[in-house]
Amino acid sequence: MRARAALVLAATVLCGNPSAAQSALVPYTIVGDAIPQSLTGVPGDAARGRTIVLKRENTCLLCHSGPFPEERFQGNLAPDLRGVGSRWSEGELRLRLVDATRLNPATIMPPFYRIEGLNRVAQSFRDKPALTAQQIEDVVAYLETLKDK
Amino acid sequence: MNVAVLRSMLWIALVVAGPFAAALPALGAEIPPDQRRSGYADMSPDNKAMQDDDTSNPGMLAVLDGEALWGTKAGTANRSCADCHGDAKTSMKGVAARYPVFNAARGQPVDLSQRINICRSQHQQAKPFAHESKDMLALSAYVAMQSRGDPIAPPDDQRLKPFIEKGHALFMQRMGQLNLSCSQCHNDNWGKNIAGNIMPQAHPTGYPIYRLEWQGMGSLQRRLRNCMIGVRAEPYAYGAPEYVEMELYLMQRARGMTIETPAVRP
Structure with missing residues (x-):
């Protein structure tokens, strides 16, 4: 009983639970360097995830490059996405997408699933995350398919 | 080692350091x-x-417009920039290289376009130029060009x-x-x-x-x-x-x- 309480306490300490005020986001729990649980419980669609990554407005290819021969302009400010599914587990990818500042406070990776602690967000983007929970799941599902040959 | 390699190593070191990297001295360092x-x-x-x-630089069209504005009388004072400042090549040399400057009357710094509008309203009694207007860009370009080549x-x-x-x-x-x-x-x-x-x-x-x-x-x-x-x-x-x-x-x-x-x- 006590061990279980301690575990709950530990999980809460590590928990990425948004405060009650931001009820727009689904709660998630960080364990180590990952968010092991799906945000939605609905399996991510890898094909949709690929579309999300390639869409200019989502900004992924500004910084990242990857196995996208049809895309002319890709960035190199961030790691190439080839093989990323071999390097990181689903849960690890999920945390990096949701809020990479949890791992590196100085990161240039935007927090794609955060609405608090941001400065001067443009009106049209305020109070909503850059990607929805399901979009995060779709991207995670897609990135997990990018295995080293 | 070159700076690019050093930068990458610093990057890796910080990812490894993670949440313990409270102080980040190297990142955000000046070039x-x-x-x-x-x-x-x-x-x-x-x-x-x-x-x-200069004959192919599209910005020179704005500079030429600005040169024309420089010599054009304006406002109820019916005064041109040239009437007070003479030849811009002399009077405006070095100006853009040192702006923004502190404006004592306002108690705060002003940039070049604000200074142009101070002249327009106070010395020409003319309507200030709107932000990003064709005239403001032209006159700013003309004035700033007089510092071309200056540090x-x-x-x-x-x-x-x-x-x-x-x-x-x-x-x-x-x-x-x-x-x-x-x-x-x-x-x-x-x-x-x-x-x-x-x-x-x-x-x-x-x-x-x-x-x-x-x-x-x-x-x-x-x-x-x-x-x-x-x-x-x-x-x-x-x-x-x-x-x-x-x-x-x-x-x-x-x-x-x-x-x-x-x-x-x-």
């Missing part, structure tokens, strides 16, 4: 003075040639110090939904590829510029607004003090670099 480069250096040969030749030389005025510090803080602060600071891109990642474009160091050496993407002239404020919009931040309104503070800081950061107004940029 060493001898490594500073204008955005000109990253342009294609064609674009460089366009800028270098950026911000004045050593203690009254500017708190405003420069504000500008520095603005440059370093994360903003927008994408949560990025100017420094993260322009100090830490310059020279890399941001989806087909070379990330510039962001020095204000050529403003107002003719930007091919705009197919027109634009001020530093327009460019700063674009960046803020790019990180999904609410841009400050044209004429906001924050832009003057940022410009003050950028001019300090670019001290000694050469004015190249009117610059052409992709």
